[in-house]
Amino acid sequence: MSGYVSGWYDYPNGDVCLAFWKDGERCIERIPFEWYFYLTNDEFEKVRGSVYFRQLVERVKEVDGGKHVRIFSSSRRDDRREFIEFLREDGCEPLEADVSPLMRYMTDVGRSIEFEENLKILFYDLETDPRPGFENLERQRILSVAFNGIDRKTKCIDADSDDDRGEGDLLEQFLEVVEQHDLLVAWNGEKFDDVVLKARCKRIGLNPDWRMINFLDFMQLFKHPYFGYGRDAENKGVKVSYALGNIAQNLLGKKKVEGVPGHMMHKMWRTNRKLVRKYNKVDVDLMVELEDVYGYIDALKILSHMSNRFVSQWVLKVGYLNDAFILRYGSEHGIRFPTKMRAFYEDHNKSVDKFQGAYVMEPVEGMHDEVFCLDFASLYPNVIRSFNISPETKIGHRENAPGFCEAFHCEASNGVVFDMTEEGVFPAIVAMTMERRAKYKKLAAELKDAGKERTVDFRRARQRSDANKLSGNGAYGCLGSPWLRYYDRDCAEAVTLTSQEITRDVIISLAESTGIQVLYSDTDSVYLRCSMKQAEEFVELAADAIDEFVRSRGGIPGFIRLEIDDEYVRVIYLAKKRYVGLKKSGVIDVKGLEYIRTDGCRIERKLQEEIIDYVLHAQKPAAQKAERIAEDWRDRIYDKEVDVEDLTIAKSVSRHPKTYKSANVHVRVAQSLIDRGREFYVGMKIPYVVTGKKDDKLDAVHADDFDGEFDVDYYWQKKVWPPAERVLEAVFPNHDWKQLGRARNDSQCSLFG
DNA sequence: CCCCTGAGGAAATTCG
DNA sequence: CGAATTTCCTCA
Numbered sequence: 001m002s003g004y005v006s007g008w009y010d011y012p013n014g015d016v017c018l019a020f021w022k023d024g025e026r027c028i029e030r031i032p033f034e035w036y037f038y039l040t041n042d043e044f045e046k047v048r049g050s051v052y053f054r055q056l057v058e059r060v061k062e063v064d065g066g067k068h069v070r071i072f073s074s075s076r077r078d079d080r081r082e083f084i085e086f087l088r089e090d091g092c093e094p095l096e097a098d099v100s101p102l103m104r105y106m107t108d109v110g111r112s113i114e115f116e117e118n119l120k121i122l123f124y125d126l127e128t129d130p131r132p133g134f135e136n137l138e139r140q141r142i143l144s145v146a147f148n149g150i151d152r153k154t155k156c157i158d159a160d161s162d163d164d165r166g167e168g169d170l171l172e173q174f175l176e177v178v179e180q181h182d183l184l185v186a187w188n189g190e191k192f193d194d195v196v197l198k199a200r201c202k203r204i205g206l207n208p209d210w211r212m213i214n215f216l217d218f219m220q221l222f223k224h225p226y227f228g229y230g231r232d233a234e235n236k237g238v239k240v241s242y243a244l245g246n247i248a249q250n251l252l253g254k255k256k257v258e259g260v261p262g263h264m265m266h267k268m269w270r271t272n273r274k275l276v277r278k279y280n281k282v283d284v285d286l287m288v289e290l291e292d293v294y295g296y297i298d299a300l301k302i303l304s305h306m307s308n309r310f311v312s313q314w315v316l317k318v319g320y321l322n323d324a325f326i327l328r329y330g331s332e333h334g335i336r337f338p339t340k341m342r343a344f345y346e347d348h349n350k351s352v353d354k355f356q357g358a359y360v361m362e363p364v365e366g367m368h369d370e371v372f373c374l375d376f377a378s379l380y381p382n383v384i385r386s387f388n389i390s391p392e393t394k395i396g397h398r399e400n401a402p403g404f405c406e407a408f409h410c411e412a413s414n415g416v417v418f419d420m421t422e423e424g425v426f427p428a429i430v431a432m433t434m435e436r437r438a439k440y441k442k443l444a445a446e447l448k449d450a451g452k453e454r455t456v457d458f459r460r461a462r463q464r465s466d467a468n469k470l471s472g473n474g475a476y477g478c479l480g481s482p483w484l485r486y487y488d489r490d491c492a493e494a495v496t497l498t499s500q501e502i503t504r505d506v507i508i509s510l511a512e513s514t515g516i517q518v519l520y521s522d523t524d525s526v527y528l529r530c531s532m533k534q535a536e537e538f539v540e541l542a543a544d545a546i547d548e549f550v551r552s553r554g555g556i557p558g559f560i561r562l563e564i565d566d567e568y569v570r571v572i573y574l575a576k577k578r579y580v581g582l583k584k585s586g587v588i589d590v591k592g593l594e595y596i597r598t599d600g601c602r603i604e605r606k607l608q609e610e611i612i613d614y615v616l617h618a619q620k621p622a623a624q625k626a627e628r629i630a631e632d633w634r635d636r637i638y639d640k641e642v643d644v645e646d647l648t649i650a651k652s653v654s655r656h657p658k659t660y661k662s663a664n665v666h667v668r669v670a671q672s673l674i675d676r677g678r679e680f681y682v683g684m685k686i687p688y689v690v691t692g693k694k695d696d697k698l699d700a701v702h703a704d705d706f707d708g709e710f711d712v713d714y715y716w717q718k719k720v721w722p723p724a725e726r727v728l729e730a731v732f733p734n735h736d737w738k739q740l741g742r743a744r745n746d747s748q749c750s751l752f753g
Numbered sequence: 754c755c756c757c758t759g760a761g762g763a764a765a766t767t768c769g
Numbered sequence: 770c771g772a773a774t775t776t777c778c779t780c781a
Contacts, residue, residue, distance in 0.1 A: 008754095100754055309754090318757040357759030358781065379781095380758095477757025484757075492758070522760085523781040577761055577780050592762075592779055599777060651777065662766050662775045697766070718764085 003116035005182040006310055008211040009033075009101040011075060016105045019182075019212050020116065026179075026212065033105050034058070035075035037097035038336040039087075044069040052086045064334035068095070075101050084339060095336040096485070099327065106308050107327045115305050121297065122149040122181035123218075123287045124174075126193045127280050129162060129266045133677045137192065138199035141167050143269045145174050146280035148288050149181050156277040162266070168204045175201070175208050183214045183311060185297070187244045187287060190217035190313075191681050218287055220313045221296040222247055226470050241650060241685050248286040252293065257282055262679045299463040306467055318474030319484050325429050325471065326486065335392060335425055337485045355480065355493040359500040361508070363520035363527075363573035367615070367731050371519060371568040371581065372528045372535040374542075376502075379524035380476040381430040382559040383498050386550050387412050390424025391479070391488040410554030412494035413501040420554065426491070430475050437468035499524065506549050507542055507562060514538065520573055526562075527571065535564055570616055574730050582616040594723035598685075603646045604720045607633045611724050615731045623735040626728055630721065630740050637716050638744045640708075647710055648703045649719075650687040653680075665690070665698040673702065690714050713743045 004018045015030040039047070041062070047053045048060075056079070061070040071094075073083055080097060087094045099107065106113065124147040132139035144158035157173050159166035178184065186193035194215045201208065219242055248254045259279040260268045269276050291297055297311075304311045307324035314320045330337055376382070383389065387410050395409065395417040409417050418424075423431075444461035452458050478484050480492035507526055511518050516538065517529040528535060539562055547557035568589075571581035578592040594600045595608045610629050615621040636642055651666040657674065660667050666686040673680045687703035692711045701707075721741050728737055 103754065312754080314755050317755045320755050322757080323755090354759075360760060360781085474757050477759095480758045481756070483755090496759075525781080575762065594763095597778060654777080660775085664765055664776065667776095722763090 003114040004029075004310075005116045005119060006212050006214055007102055007106075009035075009075070009105075011101075014075070016102060016110075017211075018110075018113070021120075028212075031105070031109075033101060033109070034072050035101040035104060036061075036070040036072045037080075037099070037339070038063075038068045038095035039071055039092065040095070040336075041066055041069055043087075043092040044071075047087065047090055047092055050090070056083045056086070064336070067334060068336050094339050096327065097339040098485075103327075107324075108331050110308070111328055111331070112308055115301075115310070116182070119183050119301070119311065120150050120181040121183045121185060121291075122147055122178065123185045123284050123291075124148075124193065125186060125280055125283045125287075126196055127158075127260075127265050127269070127276060128196060128262075129269075130263050130677065130679075131266060134674070134680050137196050138203070140196060142170060142196065142200050143167075143265065144273075144276050144280050145170065146277070146284045147174070147177060148284045149177060152288075154281045154284050154288070156281055158269070158273060158277060162269070164204060167200065168206070171201055171204055171206055175206060178213065179208065181213070183216055183297075185216045185218050185287065185291075187283065188217060188219045188681065189215060190220065191683075214310055214312050216297070216300070216311070216313055218290075218296075219244070220316060221300060222290075224316050226466060241687065244283055244286055248290065252286070252289060254286070259283070263677060295459055295463075298459070299466070302460065302463045303467045303470070306464070306471075318470070318477055319481060321471055322429070322474055322478045323484070325433075326425060329425055329429055333425070337391075340483065340485045353489070355489050355496070356500075357496050358523035359504050359521070360523070360576050361504075361518070361521040362576060363579065364517070365573050365575070365730055366733060367570060367572045368519055368529055369570050370529065370531065371571045372530055372532070373525060373565040373568065373581075374507075374528060374535065374539065374562050375525040375565045376560060376562055378434065378472065379499050379502075379560065380495050381434060381472050382561075383495050383502075384430050384475065385427045386555040386557070386559045387494065387498060387553070388418045388420050388424050388427050388556070389479075389491050389494050390418075390426040391486050391491055393419045393422070393424035393427075394488065394490060395419055397490070412553070413497040414490065414493045416490045416494050418494070420556075426475055426479065426486075430472050433468040433472035433475075437465050437472065440465035440468065502546060502549060502560065506545050510541060510545050511538065514541065519571065520579065522577065525565065527568075532567065535567075538562075539564060572612075572615065572727065572730050574726050580612050580616070580727070588612065588616060593727075599649065599651045600723070601647055601649045601715075601719060603633060603637065603642060603715070604723055606646075607720055607724045608727060611727050615727065621731055623728070623732045626732070627740065630724055630728075633720060633724075634716055634740070634744055637720065638712055640712070644689065644703060644706045647689045647706070647715065648687045649690070649700075650685040650703075652683060652685050655682055665700045669700055669702050690719075717741060717743060 002020050002022065004020050006019045008017050010017050014032060014034060016033045018029045020027055020029065056073050058072045060072065063070050073079065084094050084097050124145060126142055127144040128140035128142050130140060141162055142159065143162065144156060146154060146156040148154040157170050159170045184194065198210065223242060245257055245259065260276060300315065301311050303315045303321065307315060307321055308328060309315055309324055326337065389412065398411060398415045398417055408419060408421050410420050411417050440461045444458060444465055447455065447458040447461060476492065476495050478486060479488055479495065481487055503521055503524065503526065508518050508521060511526065511528055516534060519527040519529055521527065528538065542562040546560050550557045550560065567584040568581040569584055571579060573579040580591065580593060581589045583589055590596050590612065593608060595605050595612065607630065611626055614626060614629060653667055653670045657663065657667050657671040666688055669688045670680055670686050688700040689703055689706045690698055690700045690711050691709055692699045725737050725741060
């Protein structure tokens with residue numbers, strides 16, 4: 001029996017449609033399904049007599065042991081919106097009314113449908129005529145398409161002519177291929193290929209049923225913090241660009257292939273079609289190879305199926321992922337959640353009140369030897385479990401919730417009281433994901449020990465472990481997001497403030513009273529200046545102190561535990577969230593510094609790296625030696641012994657350049673790209689080199705237009721030296737570093753020459 | 754068919 | 770000109 005590959009709702013017929021393959025043919029299973037939302041029984045009684053209600057409702061059904069009523073009505077989006085508005089005017093909160101018919105079905109009926117393991121994946125890449133510009137993608141004619149699908153062969157179709165006939169032939173041929181697949185994967189497809197493909201088909205008069213196909217923007221997987229390639233430490237600092245060629249260069253060790261620039265595509269297509277085909281195919285091959293090596297689509301499949309959803313990049317959104325779990329859990333336990341605020345109100349843009357987050361201690365600035373890092377494993381999820389924090393277990397603030405009873409209630413650090421008699425939805429979901437994660441983590445470790453690290457089983461076990469970690473960690477964030485249905489400021493702050501109290505008033509206080517110096521603490525970690533023996537003893541003491549605290553507030557002890565994370569030979573703290581340490585293992589751990597940031601330039605990172613390397617490893621670092629390292633780099637800059645890659649700074653343009661209040665230099669460079677009709681997307685990283693100042697603002701050229709001229713003083717004084725200086729200031733607080741920060745003047749230099 | 758959070762440093766730009 | 774605001778990216 002083959003599994004389902006895609007699903008959608010056929011509105012006119014009122015059917016859930018699930019597609020699967022049989023004997024090489026795509027089949028559709030139709031399941032009649034009426035859409036509904038919920039009301040509590042009380043609210044139903046309040047509105048059932050009203051005129052609008054009787055007009056809009058089709059039928060009702062009591063469920064959840066009389067707690068809720070299912071309201072069946074038109075599933076048309078506008079009708080749904082109208083119904084919700086009427087109800088809200090009457091002070092009623094419709095429950096889960098934003099849940100679409102397909103999701104409703106997958107939540108209540110097809111709670112664990114069988115998904116097809118072997119999805120037919122088609123990687124593809126379009127080349128278009130760029131002349132209408134990037135603001136008019138739908139008018140860019142498709143000149144060539146390269147693809148690699150079930151036959152695993154990379155092919156290319158190109159247009160014979162740049163008119164409707166040529167493009168129409170191309171699309172007809174390509175759609176025949178598309179129809180043999182379930183998932184279309186393109187690099188940046190969300191903003192380019194998928195958009196253009198759909199728009200051009202429509203324009204030419206081809207109307208395939210896109211609902212059968214799922215789309216995936218491959219780039220999104222590589223950008224994602226858990227799946228993405230920033231996840232691995234060795235890839236930090238190279239995230240300068242998410243261009244496919246650059247990713248492949250870094251991850252697959254490929255030689256950089258200079259493709260045909262987008263703005264030259266039409267000309268190239270006319271004069272050298274063979275070359276267009278070649279480069280177009282290269283990109284598809286790279287995607288195929290990346291998936292072979294990294295298996296991110298495999299991981300995404302696991303995440304999707306875990307939450308009972310078809311494969312799509314939406315499960316990367318923590319809100320979507322948790323929604324799937326929570327709706328299903330609620331459905332099984334008779335708990336229904338509010339309608340998502342934003343779902344029907346696009347213009348809703350009011351500012352929401354922020355709540356307090358984590359505690360970050362001011363570090364003891366400078367260099368320290370023999371340091372232990374202790375941390376809580378999954379602090380927030382465990383606080384949620386210990387205090388049964390969940391929207392439906394919340395009783396209210398202590399002052400508004402009289403009758404606090406130690407036997408049945410607990411109180412979080414923000415004074416909010418929770419019912420302890422029944423496990424809440426959030427604690428239950430968090431517990432589930434933590435248990436599953438532990439299970440798969442153990443399995444992965446066993447497989448690794450058995451030498452099966454390269455098997456499919458191992459990869460799956462690790463992916464399942466990661467997927468559960470992602471979901472569990474996101475639970476707290478969901479409580480704090482006003483856009484989501486279970487938003488509850490009190491719950492979110494209960495988590496953060498209780499964690500603050502545990503870290504600051506239980507752990508840090510305990511260390512201080514034990515005579516151990518606390519150097520730094522951020523959220524769920526503490527850095528202690530102590531010996532191994534002291535650290536081990538402290539962990540024991542901490543467990544008792546935490547349990548005592550939790551018990552005193554009426555919570556469940558035993559979940560929150562402090563562990564030894566790592567031992568450092570030496571740590572240097574510069575500021576909150578900025579430090580660097582040398583682990584006993586020899587690994588250097590850099591946090592927050594320019595060295596690992598992606599928005600600086602290479603010489604900036606290089607100098608800081610050399611300085612860090614020196615001061616961490618030298619028994620007793622000497623200022624003079626550090627000075628020499630810095631002088632060497634200063635000379636290289638002033639003597640222009642640097643190339644474009646040393647100088648290129650790349651920053652993201654997070655929205656359209658026209659909408660900035662304060663347009664930094666990279667935004668101005670982006671605008672110039674737009675003005676010249678070059679490729680530009682919101683979210684793109686713009687590489688540039690600073691050339692000087694103009695109107696009191698930085699002036700720069702796009703890295704591609706670099707001609708050897710750059711602002712030497714800017715690079716040394718503003719860009720490269722300050723990050724190094726901050727490290728040196730921390731290590732040598734009494735040394736005067738001012739002289740090095742000055743511009744090198746050539747007459748002074750000649751004295752040494 | 755989708756917004757996970759707040760805390761925080763540093764630099765560029767704009768404001769008063 | 771210094772203060773305030775905006776922006777980006779990181780830590781947790």
